[in-house]
Amino acid sequence: MLKKTEEPVKDLKVVGTRPIRPDGVPKVTGHAQYGADYYLPGMLWGKILRSPHAHARIRSIDTSKAQALPGVKAVMVGSDLPEQKFDYLGPDRVQVNFWHMTRNIMAREKALYVGHAVAAVAATTPEIAAEAIKLIEVDYEVLPHVIDVDEAMAEDAPLLFEDMITRGVNPSPTKPSNIARRAEFKIGDVEAGFAQADEIVEMSFKTSPVHQGYIEPHACLARFGADGQCEIWSSSQGHFMVRGYTAKILGIPVNNLVVHPAEIGGGFGGKTVVYVEPIAATLSRKSGLPVKIVMTREEVFLATGPTAGSSMTVRMGVKRDGKIVAADGVFKFQAGAFPGSPVMNGCMCAFSVYDLENARAVGYDVVSNRPKSAAYRAPGSPIVAFAVESVVDELARRIGMDPLELRLRNAVKVGSPTIWGPKHGHGGFRETIEALMNHPEYKKPLGPNQGRGVASGFWFNGAGESAVTIHVGEDGSVSIASGSMDVGGSRASMAIMAAETLGIPYEKVRSTVANTASIGYNHVTGGSRVTYATGMAVVQACERIIEDLRTRAAMMWDVNVDDVIWEDGCAKPANPSVGDFKPLTLAEIAAKRAVTGGPIAAEVAINAGGQAPGFSTQFCDVEVDPETGAVKILRFVAAQDVGRAIHPSYVEGQIQGGVTQGIGWALNETYVYNSKGEMENAGFLDYRMPVASDLPMIEAVIVEVPNPNHPYGVKGAGEVNIVPVTAAVANAIRSATGVRLTSLPMSPPVVLQALESESASV
Amino acid sequence: MAKHHVTTTINGETVEFLCDTKQSLLDVLRNQLYMTGTKEGCATGDCGACTVNMDGTIVCSCLVLGVEAEGKSIQTIEGMAKGSELHPLQQKFLEHAALQCGICTPGVLVAAKALLERNPDPTEEEVRYWLAGNLCRCTGYNKIVEAVLDAARVMRGASNA
Numbered sequence: 001m002l003k004k005t006e007e008p009v010k011d012l013k014v015v016g017t018r019p020i021r022p023d024g025v026p027k028v029t030g031h032a033q034y035g036a037d038y039y040l041p042g043m044l045w046g047k048i049l050r051s052p053h054a055h056a057r058i059r060s061i062d063t064s065k066a067q068a069l070p071g072v073k074a075v076m077v078g079s080d081l082p083e084q085k086f087d088y089l090g091p092d093r094v095q096v097n098f099w100h101m102t103r104n105i106m107a108r109e110k111a112l113y114v115g116h117a118v119a120a121v122a123a124t125t126p127e128i129a130a131e132a133i134k135l136i137e138v139d140y141e142v143l144p145h146v147i148d149v150d151e152a153m154a155e156d157a158p159l160l161f162e163d164m165i166t167r168g169v170n171p172s173p174t175k176p177s178n179i180a181r182r183a184e185f186k187i188g189d190v191e192a193g194f195a196q197a198d199e200i201v202e203m204s205f206k207t208s209p210v211h212q213g214y215i216e217p218h219a220c221l222a223r224f225g226a227d228g229q230c231e232i233w234s235s236s237q238g239h240f241m242v243r244g245y246t247a248k249i250l251g252i253p254v255n256n257l258v259v260h261p262a263e264i265g266g267g268f269g270g271k272t273v274v275y276v277e278p279i280a281a282t283l284s285r286k287s288g289l290p291v292k293i294v295m296t297r298e299e300v301f302l303a304t305g306p307t308a309g310s311s312m313t314v315r316m317g318v319k320r321d322g323k324i325v326a327a328d329g330v331f332k333f334q335a336g337a338f339p340g341s342p343v344m345n346g347c348m349c350a351f352s353v354y355d356l357e358n359a360r361a362v363g364y365d366v367v368s369n370r371p372k373s374a375a376y377r378a379p380g381s382p383i384v385a386f387a388v389e390s391v392v393d394e395l396a397r398r399i400g401m402d403p404l405e406l407r408l409r410n411a412v413k414v415g416s417p418t419i420w421g422p423k424h425g426h427g428g429f430r431e432t433i434e435a436l437m438n439h440p441e442y443k444k445p446l447g448p449n450q451g452r453g454v455a456s457g458f459w460f461n462g463a464g465e466s467a468v469t470i471h472v473g474e475d476g477s478v479s480i481a482s483g484s485m486d487v488g489g490s491r492a493s494m495a496i497m498a499a500e501t502l503g504i505p506y507e508k509v510r511s512t513v514a515n516t517a518s519i520g521y522n523h524v525t526g527g528s529r530v531t532y533a534t535g536m537a538v539v540q541a542c543e544r545i546i547e548d549l550r551t552r553a554a555m556m557w558d559v560n561v562d563d564v565i566w567e568d569g570c571a572k573p574a575n576p577s578v579g580d581f582k583p584l585t586l587a588e589i590a591a592k593r594a595v596t597g598g599p600i601a602a603e604v605a606i607n608a609g610g611q612a613p614g615f616s617t618q619f620c621d622v623e624v625d626p627e628t629g630a631v632k633i634l635r636f637v638a639a640q641d642v643g644r645a646i647h648p649s650y651v652e653g654q655i656q657g658g659v660t661q662g663i664g665w666a667l668n669e670t671y672v673y674n675s676k677g678e679m680e681n682a683g684f685l686d687y688r689m690p691v692a693s694d695l696p697m698i699e700a701v702i703v704e705v706p707n708p709n710h711p712y713g714v715k716g717a718g719e720v721n722i723v724p725v726t727a728a729v730a731n732a733i734r735s736a737t738g739v740r741l742t743s744l745p746m747s748p749p750v751v752l753q754a755l756e757s758e759s760a761s762v
Numbered sequence: 763m764a765k766h767h768v769t770t771t772i773n774g775e776t777v778e779f780l781c782d783t784k785q786s787l788l789d790v791l792r793n794q795l796y797m798t799g800t801k802e803g804c805a806t807g808d809c810g811a812c813t814v815n816m817d818g819t820i821v822c823s824c825l826v827l828g829v830e831a832e833g834k835s836i837q838t839i840e841g842m843a844k845g846s847e848l849h850p851l852q853q854k855f856l857e858h859a860a861l862q863c864g865i866c867t868p869g870v871l872v873a874a875k876a877l878l879e880r881n882p883d884p885t886e887e888e889v890r891y892w893l894a895g896n897l898c899r900c901t902g903y904n905k906i907v908e909a910v911l912d913a914a915r916v917m918r919g920a921s922n923a
Contacts, residue, residue, distance in 0.1 A: 263865075267863075
């Protein structure tokens with residue numbers, strides 16, 4: 001059910017304020033419990049043995065010595081999990097294949113990357129568990145490996161799956177390859193478009209995989225009873241996802257598994273899959289005791305995340321008046337060891353901020369011997385934006401037009417075509433450009449070695465399945481339970497929307513996240529969907545509560561329900577002719593609940609549609625040190641259309657955080673592999689994420705073009721902010737130095753080398 | 763091997779524990795004393811999530827051995843509020859929305875408190891460099907820096923009064 005509000009509510013009392021989050025005090029006092037913070041009596045510690053080889057056939061595994069070590073209570077290998085059918089399930093963009101998933105959780109025939117889980121133990125102490133995994137003997141036949149995406153696509157590349165035939169090609173190839181899938185989207189006639197162009201720019205790009213970098217390693221505690229009932233405490237972006245995937249991997253009914261949502265210490269997409277939960281549950285099942293597994297940081301780097309790296313070529317044509325007439329892109333994404341990179345998203349997002357008649361995007365999903373990629377903030381879109389927004393910047397330079405002006409001239413609007421079919425249904429992009437054009441800092445002159453760069457980005461935003469329950473307590477206070485994990489303040493935003501709808505103060509509403517046995521199914525917290533979809537469910541539940549309260553007030557006054565209105569948190573007579581009744585507060589109605597129908601509660605379960613995409617436009621100023629190649633970010637301004645900011649501070653936080661992750665992606669973060677296919681920088685010292693002293697203040701400009709499909713106009717805020725960043729930085733470096741960088745990260749040695757080869761060629 | 767008996771002071775209370783030679787202070791705090799407010803992000807001293815104050819100096823508790831706590835005075839996040847009264851830094855972190863997931867927050871707060879004890883009037887740059895050892899992946903540090911500067915203002919005001 002979709003509630004249409006053509007004119008979003010204007011007179012808002014709570015929406016748009018900045019109250020303190022319900023989870024705030026526990027988080028500043030150390031009392032909040034994250035995945036690793038749960039303990040049970042008799043608990044064992046699980047530890048995972050991981051492959052030292054990038055690619056190896058597993059001939060045999062002998063666990064007898066580990067099993068015999070005193071203190072070891074259970075040992076498992078991949079074949080302890082039931083076999084899964086080979087089948088791609090779910091929507092194209094986010095397909096799941098449980099045959100792959102169970103093999104990523106624990107290897108069977110082959111180990112496909114350094115760090116791939118091959119066995120696990122549970123023991124009475126972490127030290128014994130660590131000792132025990134060293135006693136497991138794995139007989140490996142080491143195979144040639146491949147890391148790079150272009151090399152993995154070569155004719156003679158070592159094959160990860162000897163029978164993998166590329167999907168999406170007609171007729172089907174006869175030979176296997178590492179290309180899991182080809183996807184193509186197009187509109188118009190690309191070559192006819194290029195024929196009209198005055199200027200054409202074609203460039204090739206490479207981006208490094210980057211890790212989501214959440215500070216909390218994956219952790220869980222599982223207790224599997226002799227009655228087949230299992231409970232898991234874990235940190236994830238969706239405890240229903242944990243329940244669904246874990247039950248499927250274990251081969252048990254979903255209702256035999258209750259998942260309790262721990263606080264999540266960052267996810268950014270990386271906690272939308274399971275790694276340790278099925279292992280802990282299996283070890284608990286075998287030992288009869290609760291089992292806790294906490295990954296080390298090294299394990300997080302070797303075996304989880306990251307987003308895909310890529311190799312891309314983009315060609316675009318423009319007329320001298322600024323009209324972009326054609327765009328063509330080939331995007332090759334590293335899926336990691338199993339298919340499923342976000343390349344379809346990448347193709348769809350690539351040109352989605354531009355109103356193009358002729359465009360084509362071809363994507364390849366390519367496996368290689370590195371950890372399987374996982375979602376990361378607007379998965380796919382930031383990767384392609386590095387290429388596309390760099391090319392657009394060159395187009396602007398060729399025709400001598402301001403880069404914001406060029407974007408404005410080609411900006412999508414309602415009715416513009418998309419490359420995947422439907423027309424754009426919402427605006428908001430132009431407004432982000434205009435916000436920067438009018439920004440006082442945008443025209444400000446810069447000094448030597450300094451430059452300014454502009455870029456834009458698109459993200460779909462999400463909707464989907466959400467369920468919430470709202471209860472009115474005996475004293476008139478209100479409790480919300482939702483099934484959406486809170487990663488960025490959603491408990492607060494749910495409470496704000498409930499307070500607004502019910503007409504009561506924010507402080508009267510308590511907002512919680514319920515376990516999987518206590519609330520209907522909720523899709524993961526991802527795709528910037530929760531404030532939109534779960535928020536919509538909250539508002540609808542409040543509306544049901546209001547109906548109920550009006551009915552009860554009518555009963556108490558002995559009038560018709562139509563004669564009762566709800567206003568400012570009270571039931572009131574609709575007009576003086578109804579009678580001389582004093583308004584009834586929530587507390588007064590709640591006090592009479594027993595005689596007016598019993599508990600006051602509403603559960604709403606929806607599959608929300610009608611989401612509107614997010615757009616962002618950003619500019620940044622950098623200074624490049626010509627002696628070291630170091631790039632310093634001097635200023636960063638990010639405008640983003642969020643529809644409506646329910647809690648503006650948390651929206652700003654999303655923008656500032658997304659931009660900062662993008663800066664890390666642009667300047668530092670990368671996976672360094674040696675010739676043996678080992679990641680050489682699997683720690684925070686060498687995988688260098690931005691720290692406080694690397695950054696200036698990031699200015700978040702909130703643009704509000706409400707989505708009429710949401711009662712308060714919400715679109716979603718979490719992701720699109722990361723999309724333009726790498727290109728904005730690259731374009732700024734181009735302005736500062738005259739050098740166009742086409743690979744990420746743009747770290748000091750890379751920049752220095754580019755500066756030196758540029759000056760050598762002059 | 764026999765365990766070591768350690769007597770130390772944590773948040774003003776005398777605490778005794780037994781630990782192995784190899785055990786880190788972080789491990790003791792979390793898995794023996796169940797003081798899980800101190801977080802493990804890396805166990806290699808790179809992220810600052812396990813920051814505690816030991817005899818007036820901030821340390822990564824993952825790089826300190828449990829036995830090194832003998833005779834020391836240790837302050838963790840659990841000792842920062844006085845009963846139900848939040849420290850000004852805690853209050854300002856809430857008001858400024860300086861946390862999202864909150865996993866880095868205990869370490870950042872312990873580090874920031876040490877800064878303000880040394881330097882009650884830090885510049886933005888001083889705050890940024892002091893906190894450079896505390897990784898946060900959610901916030902981009904903006905609101906953390908703003909909260910620390912605002913807490914410093916409030917604390918200076920309180921001490922002048």
